[in-house]
Amino acid sequence: MKKILKGGLVSLFILLLLLGTLMIHTILQAQSYGKLINYVGIVRGGTQRLVKLEMNGWKSDHLVVYLDGILEELNGKAGPYDLLLPRDQDYQDNLVRLNEMWGDLKDSIYQYRSGQIEEERLLLLSEDYFEQANNTVFAADNYAAGRFRTLLILCIVMLGIMLATWIFIFWAASKKMLLLEKTNKALNELTRRDPLTGAYQAEDFKREAQRLLDMYPGNQYAVVYTDFSDFKYMNDVFGYTYGDRILKEYGCVLLKGLQDQEICGRIFADQFVLLLRYNRREEIVRRQRQADDTITEFMRESDGRQSISSCCGICCVEDVLEDLKIEGLLDRANFARKTVKNGSNPNYVFYNDSIRKGLWEEKGIESKMADALKNHEFVVYYQPKVNPESGRAAGAEALVRWRMKDGTVIPPDKFIPVFEQKFMIGQLDRYVYEEVCRLQRQLMEEGLEAVPVSVNVSRLQFYDQDFISKYVEIRKKYDVPADLLEVEFTESIVFDNEELLLKTVQELKQAGFSCAIDDFGKGYSSLSLLKTLSVDVLKIDSFFFDNGDDEERDMEVVHGIIDLVHKFQIRTVAEGIENMKQVEYLKQMGCDYIQGYVFYRPMPEDEYAELLRKEQMQKEGSGYADRDKCEL
Incomplete structure (x- = not known):
């Protein structure tokens, strides 16, 4: 019986692996479809601009060369745009027609320059070309849609196999319900965590933070709202993979620094929130600065060798006059963080009366x-x-x-x-x-x-x-x-x-x-x-x-x-x-x-x-x- 169960599980996993490989291949191909459609659209729009410039007396040979390069790549020639040539008869037929019309249009442009044809003739050819370019775009879009339907079917099949696998495992492990229950609890905890950083997701952080505030009213708590001053620069210059590495490491640093009855969450992008205990306010700044120094050192030792400062807003519960829940405390910590963002305060700012007035002004x-x-x-x-x-x-x-x-x-x-x-x-x-x-x-x-x-x-x-x-x-x-x-x-x-x-x-x-x-x-x-x-x-x-x-x-x-x-x-x-x-x-x-x-x-x-x-x-x-x- 055990051999049958083991053989069945191995077969299911092999099938999943094969389907997964096929799906990854399809996904990698699908990434090129959008680029293909975009460049066919560029040919369409660029040609309209070319004709418009020619009619206005501007000779745009550089634009002709640019469009020639794109069309050559669309027809399968290797080039800087890395465009694919789909094995789709409808698309290829439209592309052949587009190439023929492009040649006619270029000849007409040169004839127009020399006065051999009238403006109306050039405009008519341009409109016909635009319509054919539209047809080519639609053909490429139809081909991409078909490939995505194939991908959807693969996903559905994979989901079905995965569901069957879990049912199979659940049935096989029915005698070990206690172990299964523990496993489910662990999986449930994972769903509450951000997959990249391991910190709580926004709504789960709020629920858990409110639970701690209600359970330990004697603790001195502070809500910390922090992010980087211009993390978008990191993503734009070094890429999102590099940015994710920084966020993942920062999440590890923040989680490692937590003490009992404290939690950390990730609200959005590079924005993190923490609920921290303290005896003196200076402790919060000291601990957060240590975390920021650690991530700064990590950035300087990484490939980019760059670093950006953090912006941190801190709201101590004892400083809030109103009886607020966690959402209100987060708002105030975030408002304090924004005063760092606009350059009116240093990196670490406590919510205070002046910030409170600014908040009320905004509410007004x-x-x-x-x-x-x-x-x-x-x-x-x-x-x-x-x-x-x-x-x-x-x-x-x-x-x-x-x-x-x-x-x-x-x-x-x-x-x-x-x-x-x-x-x-x-x-x-x-x-x-x-x-x-x-x-x-x-x-x-x-x-x-x-x-x-x-x-x-x-x-x-x-x-x-x-x-x-x-x-x-x-x-x-x-x-x-x-x-x-x-x-x-x-x-x-x-x-x-x-x-x-x-x-x-x-x-x-x-x-x-x-x-x-x-x-x-x-x-x-x-x-x-x-x-x-x-x-x-x-x-x-x-x-x-x-x-x-x-x-x-x-x-x-x-x-x-x-x-x-x-x-x-x-x-x-x-x-x-x-x-x-x-x-x-x-x-x-x-x-x-x-x-x-x-x-x-x-x-x-x-x-x-x-x-x-x-x-x-x-x-x-x-x-x-x-x-x-x-x-x-």
Whole structure:
């Protein structure tokens, strides 16, 4: 009987191993499908951009070479993109047709340049090519879907075999129920733990911490909320595998340092929480600093040889006036941690009266946000962007201020983070956008020459599938031409989801909006992204103009950026300019627009409208003067 049981278990495990190997192979292949679909999509979008540039008189041979390289790899040639060629007849047939049409389209482009064919003929070929590229994308997507269905079937089969294996084991071990019960308890404990670090998962930490607080009311407890100052940098530069190694080691360090009646949990990413006992407050800081020193030494001895500081908020239960549960204590420890993040405190901060006031201030803002939007307490200010050649406003950026009914003004750095935390930033963005559309319509009805106005869009908006359609609807409501509106977003969205960014920008462009990257250079900018990201404007962050130790070097960097992006037909805006010396530098470099206090501070709507009126009058007066000179 034992031999039969053993043989049955061995057979099941061999079968699982074979299926697992097959599934891993399928998964590894599946990782390439998304890249394949993406590059076929790049061929589709890049060709449209190529034709558009050709029609506008820009010869883009470098783009032709780039698309040729991708198509060669799509057809099986080895290259830098590491693309696969699926064994799928439908996809390969579509790819053959796409190659043929690409050759025809290239010939037509060269004929168009020499005047042998008309623009309509080139446009027609471009549309046919776009449709074929769509068909090729769909064929690749269908093939990938089929492979994923195969993977799903393998998973289901594996799950079925695993279930059968456990039933088999349970039946075989029915006489050892006590041992099985102990094993189940151990497995249950594992499910409550974070698989990477071994610390409690968020909800399990809260339950266990509350149990300890209730069970040992005589203990002096402190809740510690800690993370690293910029762990995203580690992941971006050294990769997620390296980052996971650091987190795993840090979890081990924190768990090893626990004493009786203490626990550790991992809330999210690099955020850890602890419930610690103490006699003196200094003990908490000393113990946490030891843990941080240990992980810092580990990072310095690892491959990256880098280290980043920690940010730690501490909330002692005895310092809290309210009768709070663990969720409230965590909130306060986290609020103390945020004061480290914003640079206003050292690495280890205890929750205190000043932090308490800040928390209540945030709660006060939170309680008034919805009504403030309804009551139109938010006011849009406009900061002009000046053409350095003419000295006139060629555009503006919309900025928001909160003026409460009693006249109190709340600065943006106070209320915008709260809007983001409560996922209401989309409502505020749309409010500002609609105010801009309203003003643009008003200016046009007055007969003024309105200039483009840019509106900032939060990164959370990119995850709202309807945000573009909502913006188009508002634009149509006020009948504002698309070229008078520009959408700004910060480069940080690139590191959240580059694929989503590319897709959203493409849809914004299709809807007629101009797109701008804000704060370029402030984060970890990728210049290579500009060749695939179809933006119209790049705003160079004021960081480059802050009068650093080597101003000449900073200007050379700015000059290089301007020269490079101009090759992609991208206009540039220099932000934060405060003196005429910088203006002269930028004018010589060919910077398109300048924004800063050297020309204008952000101004209310009525002042901005008056500025446009004066500039239009000056322009018209100059025109009359020039005409009179000609008549004389």
